[in-house]
Amino acid sequence: MRILFSGPPDFGHTLPLLPLAQAARHAGHDVTILTHTSMSQMVSPLRVLTTEPPFGALRAETVRRLMGPAAAGTAPPMRNVNTGLTPAMLAELFVRVRVDLSGDEALARGRDFGPDLVVADELDALGPLIAADLKVPWATHSFGLAPGLPFLESRDEAITERLAARGLVPTPRLAYLDMWPDLLQPDDWTPSTDRITIQHRPFHQDGVPWSVPGFPGREGLPLVLVTLGTTANDPDVLRAIVDSLATADVNVVATLGTQDKADAFETDRTRVCVVGFVPLAQLLEGVSLVVSAAGAGTLLSPLSRGLPAVLLPAVAEQPLNAERAAAAGAAAVVTKPEEIGEAVRRVLADTSYLSAARKAAEQIRHMNAPQQALDLLLERWNRGKTGG
Structure with a gap:
């Protein structure tokens, strides 16, 4: 059968879809992912249906609509894209702007491919749009913990509104694919009746060279991975974290994600190895603890390996993710980069x-x-x- 996967053109929304997409491809199904061409290398060898502008363009248009044309050129950088977003702003960014800028092209791509089933990221609007247009079943793949009822309501209202403008009616959801284990769910959580659990798998990419770095004279010390993910990766915050870790007797691997060059990052190289983007599955090798901002991937990946964490949440769903990991006893949460070193010592x-x-x-x-x-x-x- 033909299965179309769809998600916002951002690593944090695309990479979680890959384990299921790869399983479908290995089972012999015709699989493709609807996303921006910038995601092509990450999802290879899966086929990409290229559409829409990159995430930065969606963000700039959202700022222009909500704050006026003059503000669009002064929008915060990509790493701060989610700071302060309200449910209405999220619905504007992930639904109205995406459908307005990409809807026609997405529908054309969807009609050409002719999927029998659509699997869409939790914040994706194009997958439900294509499913409604072609009258085929669709499923949601979880992103973070429940983003919050106000956002879900705003999202659903915006999708219904944009579909109605095209004479379309949303089709019923077939399933909710949930990668969050029960012990991390909110205390008042009740699983949806259409829930199907799915293991989170840290992103792995063949052909990426990586080996656990050596630290001469410091062998045997715990290795700490510091990652702020790919979207909210602020090098100033990362530098403050690395500096704080100088107070802990640990070796450090710090990743800059996709946005900066490792050789331009000044630090004590005798105890810190700085790298650009390396798939998280490789980076976790030999690690004793992970410091992150509590994004979905950078929290679930270490937990799937049984690794504790120190979390510095900042934006979007990160505070809720961090709160639940702390409630489960698997992480310590801090509010300032300067607190990282002491927290790492305590957790270890x-x-x-x-x-x-x-x-x-x-x-x-x-x-x-x-x-x-x-x-x-x-x-x-x-x-x-x-009809069963």
Whole structure:
């Protein structure tokens, strides 16, 4: 069958789709991903249906609409794109602007491909648009923990509005593919009736050279990975974190993500290895603890390996993710980069954090593997086709 995956043109929304997409491809299905061409290398060898402007253009248009033309040129850089976004602003960015700038092209691409099933990122609007246009089933793939009822309401209202403008009616959702284990869910959480769990898999890319760095004279010390992800990666914050870690007796791998050059980052290279973008699955090798901003990928990836974390949340869903990881006992949360060093010492010394992280890893292992989640999804698709 033909399966179309769709997500906003950003690493944090595209990479979580890949395990399921790769499972479908390995099972012999015709799989493609609708996204901007800038994502092509990351999703290879999966085929890409290229459409829409890059995420920066969507952000600039959102700022122009909400703050006026003069503000568009002074919008915050990509790494601060989510700072202070309200539910209405999120709906404008992820739904109205995307559909307005990319809807016609996305519909044309979708009609050409002719999917039997659409799988869309939780904040994606083009997947539901194509599903409604072609009257085919679609499923949601989770992004963060529940983004919050106000945003979900704003998102759904905006999608219904944009579909209605094209004479379309939203089609019922087939499934919610949830990569968050139960122990990280909010206390008042109730699973949706259409939930299918799916293991989070740290992003891996063949052909990327990486080996755990050596630190002469410092062998045997814990290795700490510092990553702020690919969207909210502020080099000044990263530098402050690395400086704070000088107070802890650890070796450090600090990744700059996709935005800056490692050789321009000044630090003590005897204890710190600075790298550009390296797939997270490789970066986690040999690591004892991860420092991150609590984005979905940079939190779930270490937890899936049983690694505790120190979290400095800043934007969007990060505070909620961090709160739940701390409630599970698998992470310490700080509010300032300068607090990182002391928190790392505390977490490494207190084995309860490691025990809680290993409990999270065990729960993730018992969730559906991508192939199992695919099988369950296709069972529902088949029942819908036969009226069962």
